Amino acid sequence: MSSHFDIIIIGAGAAGLMCGATAGERGKSVLIIDHANKPAEKIRISGGGRCNFTNIYCNPKNFISENEHFAKSALSRYSPEDFIQLVKKYNIDFHEKTKGQLFCDGRSQQIIDMLINECDNYNNEIRLSTEVNGIEKFNNCYAVTTPNQTLTADKVVIACGGPSIPKMGASSFGYKIAKNFGLNVINPEPALVPLTFTDSLKEPLKTLAGVSAGSRVENENISFDEALLFTHRGLSGPAILQISSYWTAGSHININLAPETDILKELKLARETSPRQSPKVWLSQYLPSRLAEYITSYIKQIRLADMNDKALINLALMVNKWHVKPAGTEGFRTAEVTKGGVDTKELSSKTMEAKNVPGLYFIGEVVDVTGHLGGHNFQWAWASGYVCGKEI
Structure with missing residues (x-):
């Protein structure tokens, strides 16, 4: 040898x-x-x-x-x-x-x-x-x-x-x-690693584990238009893995769950054309039903007609401008690189x-x-x- x-x-x-x-x-x-x-x-x-x-x-x-x-x-x-x-x-x-x-x-x-x-x-x-x-x-x-x-x-x-x-x-x-x-x-x-939620987010969002949705995820430097995935501990999926390489501890990321749709504009139109429709049913045409159900669960009004402009704005922000501060990452254990x-x-x-x-x-x-x-x-x-x- x-x-x-x-x-x-x-x-x-x-x-x-x-x-x-x-x-x-x-x-x-x-x-x-x-x-x-x-x-x-x-x-x-x-x-x-x-x-x-x-x-x-x-x-x-x-x-x-x-x-x-x-x-x-x-x-x-x-x-x-x-x-x-x-x-x-x-x-x-x-x-x-x-x-x-x-x-x-x-x-x-x-x-x-x-x-x-x-x-x-x-x-x-x-x-x-x-x-x-x-x-x-x-x-x-x-x-x-x-x-x-x-x-x-x-x-x-x-x-x-x-x-x-x-x-x-x-x-x-x-x-x-x-x-x-x-x-x-x-x-x-x-890098290319799932992000974790704080305990205050992890508990209420655990019902969404396994739900995948199209998204635009961004910080102040870059954005990615790809799917994200809710997990038991936080967020994963291609968009999240991509942004993780640019994320720094303590900073926020912005998530748009309907990047091709101006949700506020469409909500106002739907309030006029489909006033009897429930917010959950209406939102389900843009998001997976479990995600739509979670986002609308806090809304007391059962019809779009009963929602004032402020309520529509709040709902639209949750979809188009979800501001999230991750607790951290899953670390080298699951990082791809x-x-x-x-x-x-x-x-x-x-x-x-x-x-x-x-x-x-x-x-x-x-x-x-x-x-x-x-x-x-x-x-x-x-x-x-x-x-x-x-x-x-």
Whole structure:
């Protein structure tokens, strides 16, 4: 069993496997190490088991980073179409679900098998169930210590992600390595994560658990028009996951449950044309019945005709301008990705190499680049892994 390689990659996830295959194609000897007993577990569970592997509309505006320009180089060099061509090469059937999101027709294991096959084609070695105890640099060589042996490599790539979904084996190991080599790390936070209610909201709204509705969710910086889902503890669904990446503790979000409708205008019209109709029945044409029932439960008037302008305004505000202050998030336990990570100021955007630590590279989620929901984070993994594999 060889102990020296051109490149050792820590992490057999999306970015690590892409990097390994790309570097291997150039004739590099590559070892990929992962502490898990299976590779690419986040790929396996993504997209409900069908893997939302990219987004055809992916562009730098779909990412959050302290440096909004950092991702541009990699994303321009490896596009969604490039990955689509790889998927087609393996005859993996796929479909567009919504807003450019591409999913496998079959299971996400197809994407994992494809990447493993690419690594095998170029003689990558993959060692699973292998912990890394430490990484040190000696002259122009890196020593990677495992419980059984010390491995050496000319270059080391950190591709072990962030701490989101720890049950999948996620950890903060990559940040530890970065800090050990003197690199700055932007404070990691859970992103694409459900939000929780305060106790005062949680109790009255628990009857809505399981109800989904179209919405526009926004803060002072950005808005998302997608569905939300009421849970036993708060709010989830695509719109909430998206806004969570921009939410800061103590701040409010605004929710419009009927973004295409001026509820006050329609209420006033309905009071004239359908005065005998109940507020609940009327609102049910725009919202799920359980949600309409909850919103109108405080209204004493049983007919629209009995509601004055103030009552109509109050009802409309609850639908079009629901002002919510979340208690917090569900944390890394359920977060799909991690916001923050290795400071992009420390890295070359063209190679992913640490500027002040030659031979040390960081790719994928461990870097301070966080994508929107819908395949963007995988596209960042493919792109950053590709450019690193090409340049290393």
